[in-house]
Amino acid sequence: MVNNESLENVVLELRRGVIVLAALSQLGNEEYGYSLLKKLADLGLEVDQGTLYPLLRRLEAQGLLESVWKLEESRPRRYYVVSAEGKKLLPKLKKEWAGIVSVMDKMLA
Amino acid sequence: MNLIDRYVAEVGKHLPLLKGREDIEKELKSTLEDMLEDRTQNTGRTRDEAMEIDLLKEYGSPQKVAQTYNPHPYLIGPKMFPFYLFVLKIVLTVVVSVMLVLAGVQAVTDTPFMGADFVKIIGQGLGSALSAAIAAFGNVTLVFVILERVLSDKEIGGFDDEKDWDPASLATEPDPDSVSRSELIFEIVFTFVALAILNVYPQWLGMFFFTGDEQVFIPMFTEKFFQFVPWINVVLIVEILLDIYLLRNAIWNRLTRLGKVVIEAASLTLTVLVVRTPGVIGFSAESFTNGPFQPEQAQVFVTIATYMFPVVMAIVIIIQSIELVKAVYRLFKMSGKTA
Known part of the structure; x- marks a missing residue:
């Protein structure tokens, strides 16, 4: 019998693999960290803040995202959006993902 | 706030x-x-x-x-870790070997073969070797920790030899013909130290005694022994050259196996010649009596030295004979395999 902890760890690993694609796919328009977090949760992907924020910084360092600070409701917010390079990469990632889903569907059928 | x-x-x-x-x-x-x-x-x-x-x-x-923002959660990352271990093994082997040899030389030359001073110097030597090993470990680790943080990911990737690994190398390095790098480094260090002592610091080969302000030195060997030194030098230098060649090539071939047999045979021959030459040992009743000893004490030391020398040389000859037999066996085994 698989214990809950093992199940949680495997699910966590599976989710971790898709967060990059999920974040890039939802940043066609500017979002700040917390709004992206809520957007992903509303779509059914719960992501920990401790995972998302460092990931956004890493993607920006890789040139796939751009960010800008804006002052809203007397509060500064950092907005992220997919960069030109990220836009080029996204269709390729989507294709890869479709391939993975197709293969896994066959395996799990 | x-x-x-x-x-x-x-x-x-x-x-x-x-x-x-x-x-x-x-x-x-x-x-x-x-x-x-x-x-x-x-x-x-x-x-x-x-x-x-x-x-x-x-x-x-x-x-x-x-911690979630830490791009380097490791002290030394997985790409650099194997190279770190490689360097650490070499440095620790060399440092500990040198410290132990120095302690051994000091124990033999500064004190009589037995007694509290001898034990004290051996203890201090082991302590120094341990301290030096800990310091070397700390310094090497510190250098790699700094490298991990100042080098770019691309440069760190250069330490990962996974890309250059070729499965064909498995076929060219079959056991037992692959060399042990750590053994070779150990041998080079010891051979070099032996060369240095024999040629540069021959005065270390003996015993020092202090009688008041006067320093008395009793040499372990006589001039007769030093007539053999040029021949010993040739064997030791050839052995170092062979070890360096093996270190670079990482594998034994028939020529190096043959070279090893020649070196072992020459070492054994030299040892036998030294043992068979009368009067190579410098410790005598007279030399000890001139030191800070009573005639009875001097006689005890001479007896110990007289008995110890053949025992030590017998052990050396046995070890060298075993090494020679091993070298010949490996040469023949290799010849049989490739024939």
Whole structure:
């Protein structure tokens, strides 16, 4: 019998693999960290803040995202959006993902 | 400074020293404010310290939050770790070997073969070797920790020889013809130290005694022994050259196996010649009596030296004979395999 902890760890690993694609796919328009977090949760992907924020910084360092600070409701917010390079990469990632889903569907059928 | 500000400042303290540290703090504060605003709207409660405490507990300890931004969670990363271990093994082998040899030389030359001083010097030598090993370990580790942090990911990737690995190398390095690098380095260090002592510091080969202000030195060997030194030098130098060649090639071939047989045979021949030459040992009743000893004590030392020399030389000859037999066996085994 698989214990809950093992199940949680495997699910966590599976989710971790898709967060990059999920974040890039939802940043066609500017979002700040917390709004992206809520957007992903509303779509059914719960992501920990401790995972998302460092990931956004890493993607920006890789040139796939751009960010800008804006002052809203007397509060500064950092907005992220997919960069030109990220836009080029996204269709390729989507294709890869479709391939993975197709293969896994066959395996799990 | 409210609770949120104190929390953000605490996270900042634990953040790694990377660019955009202030950005991270600013973004964290903004996120926490957004989350608190969400909670007030969803629950209808007004914001208070209890709500902030609940949120911060959920968000996690400042150390844990800061750690998520650490791009180098390792002291030495997995790409550099194998090379670190390789360097560490070499440095520790060399440092410990040199310290032990120095301690051995000091124990033999500065004191009689037995007694409290001898034990004390051996103890001090082992202590020094341990201290030197710990210091070397610390220094090598420190250098690699700094390299891990100052080199770019691409440069660190250069330490990973996974890309250059060729399965064909398995076929060219079959056991037992592959060489042991650590053994070779150990042998080179010891042979070099032996060369240095025989040629540069022959005065270390003996015993020192202090009688008042006067220093008395009793040499372990006579001039007759030093007539053999040029021949011993040739064998030791050829052995170092062979070891360096093997270190570079990483594999034994028939020529190097043959070379090893010649070196072992020459070493054994030289040892036998030294043993068979009368009067090579410098310790005599007369030399000890001139030192700070009574005639009875001197006689004890001479007896010990007289008995010890053949025993030590017999052990050396046995070891050299075994090494020669092993070298010949490996040469024939290799010839049989390739024939």
